[in-house]
Amino acid sequence: MARVPKAISKLIESFEKLPGIGPKTAQRLTFYLLHVPQNQLESFAQSLSTLKTNTVLCTVCKNVGEEDPCYICSDPTRDQKTIMVVEQALDVLALERTGKYKGLYHVLHGAINPLENIGPEEIFISELVGRAKGYENGDGGELEIILATNPTMEGNATAMYLASQLKTEDMSGAPARAVRLKISRLGLGLPTGADLEYADDTTLTQAIEGRRSF
Amino acid sequence: MARVPKAISKLIESFEKLPGIGPKTAQRLTFYLLHVPQNQLESFAQSLSTLKTNTVLCTVCKNVGEEDPCYICSDPTRDQKTIMVVEQALDVLALERTGKYKGLYHVLHGAINPLENIGPEEIFISELVGRAKGYENGDGGELEIILATNPTMEGNATAMYLASQLKTEDMSGAPARAVRLKISRLGLGLPTGADLEYADDTTLTQAIEGRRSF
Numbered sequence: 001m002a003r004v005p006k007a008i009s010k011l012i013e014s015f016e017k018l019p020g021i022g023p024k025t026a027q028r029l030t031f032y033l034l035h036v037p038q039n040q041l042e043s044f045a046q047s048l049s050t051l052k053t054n055t056v057l058c059t060v061c062k063n064v065g066e067e068d069p070c071y072i073c074s075d076p077t078r079d080q081k082t083i084m085v086v087e088q089a090l091d092v093l094a095l096e097r098t099g100k101y102k103g104l105y106h107v108l109h110g111a112i113n114p115l116e117n118i119g120p121e122e123i124f125i126s127e128l129v130g131r132a133k134g135y136e137n138g139d140g141g142e143l144e145i146i147l148a149t150n151p152t153m154e155g156n157a158t159a160m161y162l163a164s165q166l167k168t169e170d171m172s173g174a175p176a177r178a179v180r181l182k183i184s185r186l187g188l189g190l191p192t193g194a195d196l197e198y199a200d201d202t203t204l205t206q207a208i209e210g211r212r213s214f
Numbered sequence: 215m216a217r218v219p220k221a222i223s224k225l226i227e228s229f230e231k232l233p234g235i236g237p238k239t240a241q242r243l244t245f246y247l248l249h250v251p252q253n254q255l256e257s258f259a260q261s262l263s264t265l266k267t268n269t270v271l272c273t274v275c276k277n278v279g280e281e282d283p284c285y286i287c288s289d290p291t292r293d294q295k296t297i298m299v300v301e302q303a304l305d306v307l308a309l310e311r312t313g314k315y316k317g318l319y320h321v322l323h324g325a326i327n328p329l330e331n332i333g334p335e336e337i338f339i340s341e342l343v344g345r346a347k348g349y350e351n352g353d354g355g356e357l358e359i360i361l362a363t364n365p366t367m368e369g370n371a372t373a374m375y376l377a378s379q380l381k382t383e384d385m386s387g388a389p390a391r392a393v394r395l396k397i398s399r400l401g402l403g404l405p406t407g408a409d410l411e412y413a414d415d416t417t418l419t420q421a422i423e424g425r426r427s428f
Contacts, residue, residue, distance in 0.1 A: 017250075018246065028234070031304045040228075041263055045259035047225040051222065051247055052255065064222065
């Protein structure tokens, strides 16, 4: 067996820990970096070590940002009566790219996944419920919560759990000025550019159930 | 467009520079690292910045190692009369894994590629020629140089160029005790587990030309 220098094998190990990067890719990336100027390596290294120290979780929406509260939560032009609940901070980026959504967000940082020991306490669910409850003391009106967790088993389970939790909370207090709570789920169906022929049964079923008048 | 914290966008940029990693993967890796403990990030960062400072190029074979000369060049049990010429240090790892090769190596760190402005001077070709020449003052016998560059257009061109250079050098001096120079190329043909039906024409041609008696 070939002896690999420790400096190299350590970096290979670090790359291997990343999702979707196997031993071969980790080797390839490491040996590629051997041909890269030292200052580029240093800047890469610095970005890694300052990644978490230079970012904060917004105390309101739990999104990752530079300030607290984040720029979305502190923007008064945003629709304060709509909260889109997503699993990851990356999902916020994807939704913001559409430019179509003008409400607020709530990042759960995961989904309920019993197989990986992630229960409702491990993700920011109680914070969302607390946020929704906070609106009850506000000036009334309707609060819409859009459940935008992934349409996977875990995401769907999380959405169902959230809906049940939010409805319970809605009942418990029941003050005179309570806001009406509207809970919705992102539309499911065929993605743009898809081929009906290759769509799976569940997606087709969802597309039929979610059909819209033309 | 969503505002991404600078600490995050800088790391995404660093990942994007790696081969085979596009913008989406770079984003995914960066946001994954947000959930990783800080000490793991620090160790990753340290591996990056010490990658090149803690490794040296062997002055003999140009392989990447911890000592100079490297552990292969300084191993007296290795066959000193066989040099395998490869493009990258990674190729040495692959060949060493087979456990079948007991000779020395020479790492070119690239292949001749006019489209990317890589000429014979950019890679360690003259060093190989010098090494082969060095044997001429030795104790005679036969020196085998196995050209193990990739069977791509660039690798083949490099192998052809090397062969012509080595033969010229062999002629020039022509002392009485000169070693005989044997130049070979790695066997080409069907890889193990391949399907004849899907093999391309060139590979099949090579497999027919390179057939062995059974």
